Amino acid sequence: MKFTEEHEWLRAENDIIVVGITEHATTQLGDIVFVELPEVGTTVSKDDEIVVIESVKAASDILAPIDGEIVEVNEALGDNPALANDDATGAGWFFKIKPSNPSQMDGLMDEAAYTAFIA
Amino acid sequence: MTDLLHTPLYDLHADLGARMVPFAGYAMPVQYPLGVMGEHTHTREKAGLFDVSHMGQVILKADTFEAAARALETLVPVDILGLGPDRQRYGFFTDDKGGITDDLMLANRGDHIFVVVNAACKAADIDHMKAHLDGVEVTEITDRALLALQGPSAEKVLAALDPKAAEMRFMDVATLTLCGAECWVSRSGYTGEDGYEISVPAAQASDLAKALLAHVDVEAIGLGARDSLRLEAGLCLYGHDIDTSTTPAQANLGWAIQKVRRAGGARTGGFPGAEAVLGELFGGAERKRVGLLPEGRAPMREGVELFATADSDAAIGQITSGTFGPTRGGPVAMGYLPMEHTTPGTTIFGELRGKRLPLTVCALPFVPAKFKR
Numbered sequence: 001m002k003f004t005e006e007h008e009w010l011r012a013e014n015d016i017i018v019v020g021i022t023e024h025a026t027t028q029l030g031d032i033v034f035v036e037l038p039e040v041g042t043t044v045s046k047d048d049e050i051v052v053i054e055s056v057k058a059a060s061d062i063l064a065p066i067d068g069e070i071v072e073v074n075e076a077l078g079d080n081p082a083l084a085n086d087d088a089t090g091a092g093w094f095f096k097i098k099p100s101n102p103s104q105m106d107g108l109m110d111e112a113a114y115t116a117f118i119a
Numbered sequence: 120m121t122d123l124l125h126t127p128l129y130d131l132h133a134d135l136g137a138r139m140v141p142f143a144g145y146a147m148p149v150q151y152p153l154g155v156m157g158e159h160t161h162t163r164e165k166a167g168l169f170d171v172s173h174m175g176q177v178i179l180k181a182d183t184f185e186a187a188a189r190a191l192e193t194l195v196p197v198d199i200l201g202l203g204p205d206r207q208r209y210g211f212f213t214d215d216k217g218g219i220t221d222d223l224m225l226a227n228r229g230d231h232i233f234v235v236v237n238a239a240c241k242a243a244d245i246d247h248m249k250a251h252l253d254g255v256e257v258t259e260i261t262d263r264a265l266l267a268l269q270g271p272s273a274e275k276v277l278a279a280l281d282p283k284a285a286e287m288r289f290m291d292v293a294t295l296t297l298c299g300a301e302c303w304v305s306r307s308g309y310t311g312e313d314g315y316e317i318s319v320p321a322a323q324a325s326d327l328a329k330a331l332l333a334h335v336d337v338e339a340i341g342l343g344a345r346d347s348l349r350l351e352a353g354l355c356l357y358g359h360d361i362d363t364s365t366t367p368a369q370a371n372l373g374w375a376i377q378k379v380r381r382a383g384g385a386r387t388g389g390f391p392g393a394e395a396v397l398g399e400l401f402g403g404a405e406r407k408r409v410g411l412l413p414e415g416r417a418p419m420r421e422g423v424e425l426f427a428t429a430d431s432d433a434a435i436g437q438i439t440s441g442t443f444g445p446t447r448g449g450p451v452a453m454g455y456l457p458m459e460h461t462t463p464g465t466t467i468f469g470e471l472r473g474k475r476l477p478l479t480v481c482a483l484p485f486v487p488a489k490f491k492r
Contacts (some may be wrong), residue, residue, distance in 0.1 A: 034443070056155040057343060058420075
């Protein structure tokens, strides 16, 4: 698993990358009550604001961690946004992206680097 | 947060694992490990303990209660003279234009009036009272904490410490002995639930809070859940839903101005902005505070502009408070709209992230009050 400084995690599944936000992020945000996901088929560039998360406290944007095409989104978050709190790196995933520039993954942190980053 | 003031419960908040934020010059707990949703729901189902020691506690004393009441009626447009012994009432200060400069709770405690005002306004309120209340000694109480115990279990929890708590009704005040401390208690609060607010000597506040938290039904509750609880209860937050740009009639707070202070009443007017306030109460305001239910799950928060239709140009109002209401299970908001849009059931639109999304005007509160009348 790889991590961004924006507290996203990225996990490769064959040539598709699954993206969510870390437990550290969901703990900071508090209870998540709404997630607005991008449309499947959208082409995104790194740092585009593509997801809106509303916690009980505030709205936050999630940025595209890499360039690519959104190939699937986690519809379950629509009815149950708390999945992002309860299982941040599992059932609480946000979207799957097909990278157009896979080498962008190399610039991301590994778990040890991320753990040091949030310490 | 080094310049922030601490309440007498500051160390306890740290022990309980609170996340502290600056609020009105104080370091206050916004949430505990239970989290805002859990704290909100716990308060509705059992009981929550809130530290509201940042709020201003003030004693107004004159030769008699009547003298103090008559004086305070020159600043606050509610019936204070007619407030019975050991009874509390909601009110507000107005300015010369009829705008609201703060809202407050005031209680007849026999030989004096006990007033609780908002933290952010307390210095101005105290100066205002000192300047204008002739013959009244205005004393800020700085050696007491203020706790709120709210929720359906509040009565049994407090009555276990002093059985007199169970005899109080909504808006009664009494002096109770809780864990050996002389406490000034009212049966009121800011959540829409039954409950109490407890003024306790600062030195004994932590022990009392710990004794209350020792009950299995009681959890510590932060400012986050305090906000969602009061919003679901349809209660105004000063500086957001009401301020000097809003009048009592516009804020839908006309109920707080009793007949005796209105046009034709025995003690009509005689407070700042009386002509504007009473004229608007009688003739109707141009806009009104309403409840708003956004469709879907996305909260619409303070500052969201409101429109009559999905494509109209000019905004007709603004959201003044909005969040996700855990008990309602969806977003809730309040805002001001022109009278012609205030009928419950009316659909209006809010602009969120560039999109116009529908909201339905609805009666307040969102969650029925459970006061023990």
